[in-house]
């Protein structure tokens with residue numbers, strides 16, 4: 024693990040607290056986020072961390088340079104050596120959908136992200152289950168877009184209803200992957216086109232752009248072709 028990350032984790036584990044009239048140094052749990060923002064599931068987790076303002080230490084791993092394979096300790100964090108993964112203190116977790124659910128519950132995030140109501144939650148799990156079994160690039164193929172437009176969104180603003188949920192984060196990052204190639208995949212899909220705007224507004228443009236800096240950079244350098 025990088026010295027920089029270890030140092031950041033050390034400082035995050037200490038904070039000052041008032042206790043019986045005195046200022047004392049107390050330990051608190053640190054959350055480390057292992058990611059590469061060129062990865063769709065890593066961006067989905069990054070969007071939740073940013074939108075929900077969850078304090079964390081970022082540990083970037085450049086997948087294109089094989090850093091996720093070379094980093095000695097990363098094998099202990101994530102057995103598959105994929106991104107994203109998190110460590111909350113000594114508790115480590117991989118698989119983006121599991122991470123998103125964990126963050127909502129652990130950090131007591133507002134209900135809309137992943138509601139406790141059994142049926143509303145099941146509808147979000149329905150999307151996530153479907154999403155997780157899509158193979159790479161399938162998220163933007165006609166069948167998937169038809170499903171999103173006519174079934175998962177249908178007459179709702181977001182996948183879970185009136186407010187944004189973790190399923191929206193997973194779904195939108197499939198689309199933003201193609202922004203690198205100047206493709207928005209929205210032609211003929213008016214609900215998806217509107218939903219993309221609504222998701223950005225719900226997250227906040229600043230956070231959304233922060234997580235997409237690497238995508239914008241690839242796009243602007245025309246790494247995968249021009250408009």
Ligand SMILES: N[C@@H](CCC(=O)N[C@@H](CS)C(=O)NCC(=O)O)C(=O)O
Pocket residue numbers: 061062063064086091104105106107117118119120
């Ligand atoms: N199902 C996993 C997928 C993770 C995944 O496939 N990550 C890719 C980047 S999008 C990765 O780390 N690839 C590197 C590799 O396989 O060597 C999740 O949702 O977290």
